[in-house]
Amino acid sequence: MLASSELIALVKSYDPEANADMLKKAYIFAMEAHGLQKRASGAPYFYHPAEVARILAELHMDVPTVVTGLLHDVLEDTNVSFEELEEIFGSEIAFLVEGVTKLSKINYTSAHARHAENFQKFILAVARDIRVLLVKLVDRLHNMRTLNYIEDPEKRRRISLETLNVYAPLAERIGLSIVRKEIEDIAFYNLHPNEYSIIAMKLEKIRNEDSDFIENTIAELNNILTKEGINATVSGREKEVYSIWKKMQKNNISVEQVNDITAFRIIVNSVKECYAVLGLIHTHFQIMPGRFKDYISIPKLNNYRSLHTTVLGPKKQPIEVQIRTKEMHKVAEEGVAAHWGYKSGNVLTSDKDIRAKKFVQDLVTVAQTSPNPEEAMNYSRLDMYDDEVFCFTPSGEVVTLPRGATVIDFAYWIHTDVGNTCIGVRVNGKMVPLKTVLRNGDQVDIISSPYQHPEVAWERFVVTGKAKSCIRKYIRSKEKAEFVALGLQLTQHVFAHSNVIFQEDAIDLRKFSCDKINQFYYNVGKGVISLGKIRELLPKVTGDKSSEFAVCITDFTPGIAVHFADCCHPILDDHVIGILVPEKGLVIHLASCAHICCDGQEHIQVKWNHDDYISRALVCHLRIVMLNKVGSFADVTEAISQSSGHITNLRVESRSDDFFELQVDVKVRSDEHLKDMLATLRSSQSVKNVKQL
Numbered sequence: 016m017l018a019s020s021e022l023i024a025l026v027k028s029y030d031p032e033a034n035a036d037m038l039k040k041a042y043i044f045a046m047e048a049h050g051l052q053k054r055a056s057g058a059p060y061f062y063h064p065a066e067v068a069r070i071l072a073e074l075h076m077d078v079p080t081v082v083t084g085l086l087h088d089v090l091e092d093t094n095v096s097f098e099e100l101e102e103i104f105g106s107e108i109a110f111l112v113e114g115v116t117k118l119s120k121i122n123y124t125s126a127h128a129r130h131a132e133n134f135q136k137f138i139l140a141v142a143r144d145i146r147v148l149l150v151k152l153v154d155r156l157h158n159m160r161t162l163n164y165i166e167d168p169e170k171r172r173r174i175s176l177e178t179l180n181v182y183a184p185l186a187e188r189i190g191l192s193i194v195r196k197e198i199e200d201i202a203f204y205n206l207h208p209n210e211y212s213i214i215a216m217k218l219e220k221i222r223n224e225d226s227d228f229i230e231n232t233i234a235e236l237n238n239i240l241t242k243e244g245i246n247a248t249v250s251g252r253e254k255e256v257y258s259i260w261k262k263m264q265k266n267n268i269s270v271e272q273v274n275d276i277t278a279f280r281i282i283v284n285s286v287k288e289c290y291a292v293l294g295l296i297h298t299h300f301q302i303m304p305g306r307f308k309d310y311i312s313i314p315k316l317n318n319y320r321s322l323h324t325t326v327l328g329p330k331k332q333p334i335e336v337q338i339r340t341k342e343m344h345k346v347a348e349e350g351v352a353a354h355w356g357y358k359s360g361n362v363l364t365s366d367k368d369i370r371a372k373k374f375v376q377d378l379v380t381v382a383q384t385s386p387n388p389e390e391a392m393n394y395s396r397l398d399m400y401d402d403e404v405f406c407f408t409p410s411g412e413v414v415t416l417p418r419g420a421t422v423i424d425f426a427y428w429i430h431t432d433v434g435n436t437c438i439g440v441r442v443n444g445k446m447v448p449l450k451t452v453l454r455n456g457d458q459v460d461i462i463s464s465p466y467q468h469p470e471v472a473w474e475r476f477v478v479t480g481k482a483k484s485c486i487r488k489y490i491r492s493k494e495k496a497e498f499v500a501l502g503l504q505l506t507q508h509v510f511a512h513s514n515v516i517f518q519e520d521a522i523d524l525r526k527f528s529c530d531k532i533n534q535f536y537y538n539v540g541k542g543v544i545s546l547g548k549i550r551e552l553l554p555k556v557t558g559d560k561s562s563e564f565a566v567c568i569t570d571f572t573p574g575i576a577v578h579f580a581d582c583c584h585p586i587l588d589d590h591v592i593g594i595l596v597p598e599k600g601l602v603i604h605l606a607s608c609a610h611i612c613c614d615g616q617e618h619i620q621v622k623w624n625h626d627d628y629i630s631r632a633l634v635c636h637l638r639i640v641m642l643n644k645v646g647s648f649a650d651v652t653e654a655i656s657q658s659s660g661h662i663t664n665l666r667v668e669s670r671s672d673d674f675f676e677l678q679v680d681v682k683v684r685s686d687e688h689l690k691d692m693l694a695t696l697r698s699s700q701s702v703k704n705v706k707q708l
């Protein structure tokens with residue numbers, strides 16, 4: 016196992032001022048935290064984080080990143096808490112470790128490319144700091160190197176698929192191609208063992224036929240370069256099995272038909288030399304048309320720069336030649352890591368650094384670098400997706416929504432019907448109010464009920480066009496029916512009030528300029544036809560006696576034809592009256608509301624119907640025994656509203672010196688919601704006992 020002294024020496028080799036104490040402290044801390052835990056291989060668990068730290072050091076990462084490598088599994092797999100890490104190692108490292116831990120909790124489950132792309136975005140958003148992503152990628156690299164110890168073939172498959180679809184593209188995206196190539200090959204080997212061995216065997220065969228091919232070609236290339244006085248490093252290698260396979264798939268060819276199974280690399284000192292070498296290669300060997308690429312003039316998106324050409328080599332077989340400078344080579348292998356300033360005081364000056372800056376800008380917001388460690392952290396922040404938020408469903412599907420989206424937006428994203436019938440939401444396992452704004456990484460579980468329907472109030476807090484238009488559409492579709500129904504009840508109310516038996520046929524529609532009875536009711540509901548006029552023209556169908564008639568508030572959707580007044584906020588079972596407001600509908604006030612006393616408006620009798628209400632949300636009756644002390648009431652009501660319960664009634668049943676006994680009626684959405692609420696109440700220090708009646 017890597018010793019702490021070896022790790023420190025390795026880091027000191029590129030950062031002489033590295034904090035050795037910090038590295039040593041993290042090394043011992045992680046080793047003790049993992050204790051006797053074992054890996055699938057049977058090796059001590061700590062072997063894994065130590066290797067991750069070693070690879071990070073080999074990539075010349077800064078000390079916090081290497082320390083994060085050592086600690087990256089302690090939050091997930093040991094008893095160590097975030098607070099403990101923060102206290103011992105500071106907030107930067109605690110933040111980085113927590114970031115890696117968050118990424119470990121998500122599993123990529125879908126095989127769809129669309130989901131893979133979303134998943135990549137999601138990881139970038141959750142990672143927030145590029146160093147989190149680098150540690151995660153190196154963690155994955157080491158896990159892939161030890162994948163053969165995992166016995167369950169299905170698990171190996173899942174990890175390989177995730178590696179190929181999610182982590183390899185992410186590694187490529189930040190230019191970490193040495194990691195990308197290695198994890199791709201191991202994943203490919205596990206997913207397609209037959210194809211892998213066929214290609215590997217054929218490569219072996221080709222190699223045996225001309226065992227000195229690579230060596231001889233390198234010698235010849237060196238020869239040409241030396242004659243021209245160019246100082247260069249030439250290397251040659253076989254391409255990776257996976258990249259050969261991809262080429263075979265893409266062009267539908269056999270392994271023998273794959274050109275340039277071998278690639279040669281010429282590394283020189285300047286851009287000028289790159290083009291000079293290109294000229295030499297093209298004069299000495301026959302060029303294969305259409306294969307020349309100049310990634311120096313036009314770098315790849317991940318800032319890869321190099322010249323590529325394919326020529327017929329010394330033995331007339333195609334070889335690929337890549338020509339680049341040392342700096343380009345470092346970027347090609349390590350990508351963003353190559354530019355990682357391990358000293359926070361780095362100032363971007365040279366041409367190379369400006370390009371690096373532009374590149375990092377694509378992935379990272381570049382704040383002014385300064386010796387201040389907090390600002391240095393900003394430099395590495397990943398917030399390219401700041402206008403989006405990434406959440407996922409209980410089955411792990413990633414949902415991308417605009418920032419500021421609420422759980423209702425999420426419900427409508429799933430399906431219009433899910434949105435329309437959304438009655439409650441659990442985020443990360445906890446019930447939350449429907450207007451809750453989503454954050455990156457939230458797992459969202461929508462609870463729906465066939466009795467639920469969109470509420471007018473939702474329109475105010477949703478942000479997606481789909482949610483907005485669905486809610487509006489629902490309201491429009493309800494509007495006419497609601498005003499007609501209200502008009503009918505108001506007409507019945509006028510009849511009853513005048514002690515006349517209600518008979519629809521008796522209404523003379525022509526006197527109200529209406530063709531159809533529903534048109535009449537609609538106009539009554541909207542307040543266009545005044546109740547006074549109906550009363551005036553009332554057909555005289557008097558009977559023995561007429562019963563009282565009150566408009567039933569709970570027959571209506573709040574916010575369409577019937578509204579609750581903003582001045583007094585009536586709730587279920589309050590003593591209320593209605594006032595008809597032209598064009599708006601019936602506004603419900605508390606009977607005692609000061610706003611309605613003396614302006615001559617007609618007070619319309621209204622009532623609540625419990626049965627209707629209960630069909631939409633359950634009202635449950637709780638008996639709560641709480642301590643008789645200051646603040647107890649506040650504690651209880653806060654506990655209820657925290658779990659988004661709505662108190663519809665509250666009575667003090669008895670009181671003693673020590674205790675209050677309350678009966679509280681609370682509207683809940685489901686049994687689970689009730690359970691959550693009871694748990695919250697029971698955990699309150701002011702509550703002695705809670706019982707459902």
Ligand code: MN
Pocket residue numbers: 063087088154
């Ligand atoms: Mn790990």
